[in-house]
Amino acid sequence: MNRRQFLTLSGIATASLALSACAPAREIIKQTRGDAVPFRDAPIVTDELWRALNRITFAPRWDELARANEIGRDAWLEEQLAPETINDLDCELRTRGLDTLWMDPDLILNVRQDAAKQELQQAALLRAMYSRRQLYETVVEFWGDHFNIEQDKLDCAWLKTVDDRAVIRQHAFGNFFDLLWASMHSPAMLHYLDNHENFAHSPNENYARELLELHSLGVDAGYTQRDVRETARCLTGWTVNQGWTRGRFEFSSDHHDENEKIVLGVKIPAHGGESDGQRVFDAISAHPALPKFIARKMARRFVADEPPASLVEKTARAFSDSRGDIKTTLRAILFSDEFRNAPPKYKRPLQFVAGALRQLNVETRVDAELLQYLVKMGQPLFQWAMPDGFPDRASAWQNNLLPRWQFALALANDEIQGTRVNWEQLQNSAGDGSLRDALKHFSARLLGYELPKINLGAAVKNLRGVPPEKNTQTALALIIASPQYQWR
Amino acid sequence: MALTRRTFLQSALAGLTFSVFPSWMPRLAFTPKNAAARGDVLVCLFLRGAADALNIVVPFGEDEYYRQRPTIAIARPDDGRMNSPLRAMDLDGFFGLHPALEKLLPAWQAKQLAFVHACGAPDESRSHFQAMELMERGCEAASGPGTGWLGRHLASLDTNNHSPLRAVGIGERVPRMLQGTIPASALRSIADFHLRGDAASVQAMQNALGNLYASDAAMGEIGGETMNMLAILEKLSATGYIPRAGATYPESELGLGLKQIAALLKAQVGLEIACVDVGGWDTHIAQGGGEGGMAQLLRDVGDSLAAFYHDVADYSQQLSIVVMSEFGRRVQENGGLGTDHGHGSVMWLLGGNVRGGRVHGEWRGLQHENLFQGMDVAVTTDYRDVLSEVLVKRLNNPNVVDVFPNYQATMRGVVN
Known part of the structure; x- marks a missing residue:
């Protein structure tokens, strides 16, 4: 049996497992939905509560309104900040049939490559709709934009599925620096921004530039074209395997530039190999522009297109003090007066x-x-x-x-x-x-x-x-x- | 008496009946500085992602070009080692056109197509997003008006045109350059621009929506705009659109988009400005040369523009087409057989009154000492000079100081 046959077989096994789970699943779905409050009984809530829920969910279901009305705005926000305490079986069952969401990259590639693209799109909408972990899903969407990857580029059609699972969803409520580090190693990201072809003899600046400009510091942070260039040199050889483990991150020392670099004023000695990436990451992480850049973007999502400077300041401080803890940063926004009095946002x-x-x-x-x-x-x-x-x-x-x-x-x-x-x-x-x-x-x-x-x-x-x-x-x-x- | 939007519609759509026509919000108070007869229709095509100017209008007369791009250079027109469909098409003995743009050659020969090389903006960030934002706002710095340069053009010139189709963005959004006090709507497809259902119910729904939007401060303008477009486009789509014989549009988004513009243009429904975006130009890897990724993109642009230009040939004297991008790309190719972000770019001008058959602009050459920061094409013509000239001479806007604040434009002689 060759590798492809093996993978095909195990793929079928997975699929049939999912199928056999279907019949009882329907019963469970019925039960989990049984607790829905009838439409006519939707509570009349205060404007403040309505606005808060409407802003951190994709729009509140009436039983969510009832729950928030019962336990109060702040308690409900705290509940949303602890998604592991919220039963999400209904949503899990509805997305269960989308096999590629759970498959290893090799398996998707060999068995379900064509389906991956649409299944991920379906999953995003199903989760936005049916998940009870609404703040989490909202934040997942936020990071998905921040670390944007287009499915139509090269292998991203199926690798984005892995990025969504192992980078975005994995770290959405965790620590920003873990998220950034994971994204730097994401095969989908390396493909999308061409770093898989970043070679020592002639570096490719695409990923390095967006790493600084869009993912961490912002265009006004004061870095130079030289910093972009040197960052790209540090990340030469950071690529994606095209062989037996196609679609996995790989450091190719053959293509790495082993000379000395200087990034954001930090000297990175020669012969650092793969650890140059760690040095770049450290330099970015220590840069004073980062907390404010991330804080402003989050405040924009939750409060206003042009968020108040006071809120950005507070949020950036929460980010810094917690060393990039995303929940702490979110709390600074969600429990602020600026959020309480937020002007309307246009729905995307x-x-x-x-x-x-x-x-x-x-x-x-x-x-x-x-x-x-x-x-x-x-x-x-x-x-x-x-x-x-x-x-x-x-x-x-x-x-x-x-x-x-x-x-x-x-x-x-x-x-x-x-x-x-x-x-x-x-x-x-x-x-x-x-x-x-x-x-x-x-x-x-x-x-x-x-x-x-x-x-x-x-x-x-x-x-x-x-x-x-x-x-x-x-x-x-x-x-x-x-x-x-x-x-x- | 100036026509109001409402009376415009009543005169333009005498054949249509409205049971209740909502009274739209009065236009936000502003007075255009100048009044003038309508000039050319302007089609602005933006190549998003920084298109590689050096492989579009190829300086084949420069040895340095071939030294810096051993893999992706476009071969000289007389390079016998390469099949002729992969060689540059000679324009003037020094510059050549990418072979995928062959369908535009007749327009060049008819002197209706021109290029302005080494053209661009002063911004040095090499950031797509900062460069596009500044270029679309027509500004040099983050300060300055938040509206777009085309938006300010529309607001500063009264052409006695109250059509909701005065300005449109083709696709799903209206680009920043078109944003301003005059509402512009996105238009994806004329045929799809209607509400489904039985006529009476749809009409009732439109009336009800019309009233709701008319009383809404934030959405009144765009709601009214959409409603008025529905009325006009319903009439257009009912008759269908058949391009002029010989105008074969590619089945691409751009081809379909330009076809919508041609339909609007010929229907004489008040179109003055149409914006179209084409993405995919950020060719950091596998850019290709005479064939490959970028060649495919160029073929789409060339074939689409050629079909459009042929389709609207009867209107070419009242039409200006501008093609632009946020900046150009690095002279030297990179290790991934692509190019990184550069500086100077190229603008294309197509129309009956373009001073065509010429590559305008000062060309300093690709020697190291002539390059911007030693690596990119230096900008010798500011993009605002070109746009200002088109607005002044072709769109009858006598005063572009509001369109490009704090900038003194120089006429470069690119249009008549």
Whole structure:
């Protein structure tokens, strides 16, 4: 038996294991979902609580609102900061069938290479929707942007799956420096930014530049073109195996530049070999620009496009004092007054789509058609070509409204393949069946407040030609497409 | 009386009926400094990732070019060792065009295609993101206006054009250069720009959305814009679009995008500015030469532009196309048979009033002492000179001081 046959066989074994787990799994899913609070019983919560939940989840499910209402905002945030204490079986079972998420790189390469790309996209949306560890998933998305990798580049189609698991998800709530170190060794990253072809005789600067500019220090940190060059020299020979262990990190001493280097003012003696990378990492880690750069970016995600300097300062201090502990840094943001009083942020497409599906408790398999809506809205998952990740400012998203309106209509009319609104559940709680009632109901549930009377009156007037049996669908589509729903 | 957006629509769409047409938010208060008749339609194509200028417009007359790029250089037009489809196409005895751009050669020969070599911005960061941001804002420093240069052009010039299609970004977003007080919307596909459903329900939904958006301070403008575009594009997509015979667009995003622009242009719906992005130019490895990765990208650009230019040939006297990138790439190839970030780049100009058939700009050569920091092509023409000239001479904007703040543009004679 050769290696390929062996791997194929073991792949089949894994797949059938997953299959056989299916039938009982359905039962368990049913049970785990049994605790969902009925829609009509969703609690009316304070604005402050609504805003907090809406900001650190992809939009709160009503049972999450109920839980937070019960234990209080701060306790709920602490619970989210300890994801291991949150039962996430429902989400785990829903993503179980996506084999490539769990496979070793060799196995993906040999057995399921073609499936890896779409399975990871599906997983991201399924997790955003069904995971109860919402803050964790939000932070995973944040680091996925920070260490952006495009699946369409070379072997990243399947190696990104490994990066997502072993780098991003592994360290998302851990220590930033562990995350950075893991990313420096990530085969997907080395491929994506061309370091696998960084050779002593003529260095390739691509990864080195983005390591400094995007991953750690920021373009204004004061480093020079020479620092970029020297960093690239330190990382010559950091590559990805193309042979028996294809897709694993490898240091190739043949291609390493063994002469002396100076990076950010630190002298790195000759003949350091692979440890040059450690020296570069140390120099970056000690650089004063790093904490503020990371703090500002996190504050932007959770608080405002242009976060207040006071908050950035505080957050950077928390980062420094804890030596890069991500949870400590998050706490500095989440328990700040700036977060409490944060202005609205424009929803990115994933937040908009996953959020609507969450709030309505929609059942979805995440077929290609659903993912395609994200493409049209400008957020094709794991396919942002430039290394800066999807933008995090309203101006980058605001001028593309139509796909959001199309999604609202398609969702409300059950026109998205593999995605179904649970109308029975919604209608039972939608009041007297009148359009006005449905609009009040959905705005309260989806926006956190009822539409003002003047808007309600106008909408009812505008929609009077709609057949009464379509009232619920129409009201739902209008609220999702509304200007108010584009913000959180 | 100036047309309002609403009356514009009513006149442009006499055939369409609106049961209730929402009254849009009044335009945020600003007064354009100048009024003028509409000039050329400007199509701005941005090559994202820093396209390698030296392999697009090849200085084959320089031995140094071949010394610095032993593997990826484009062969001389008369290099007998190489098949002719892989050699540069002679432009003027010194510069040659990458062979994948062969379909643009007729435009060059007709003197409607020009290049400005060693062109670029003063920014020295070699960072894609800083360079693109500054270039799109038309600024030299982080301070200065946050809007884009095209956004400020639109705001500073009153062309009595209230069409929602005055400016569009092709694709899923509107690039920074187009952002400003005049709303511009993203347009991916005319055929897909509609709401599905039975006509009465869709109309009712549009009216309801129209009202909600009109009363929203943050989203009123873009909501109204989208609504108005729906009305116009619905009419367009109903008739379908058939390009002029002989205009064969590649089935690429760029090809499809340019086809949308051609449809808008010919439908006379008020288009003044269209922005298109093409990515993939960050060729640190396996860039290739006459064939390979970058050659494929160039073929797409060349074939798409040639199809577009042929398609809209009747409008070429009122059309300016600009192709640009954030900076150029290193003269010397790297160990991965690619190129790292450099400095000076090349701008392309295509249109009926371009001073074409010429490579403009001062060329200092590739000798070490003539290079920027000893490694990159030095910038001898500021990109703002080229854009200013196009805005002043072709788009009738008499005053570009607001478009490029703190910059005194020099006319370089690149357009008539």
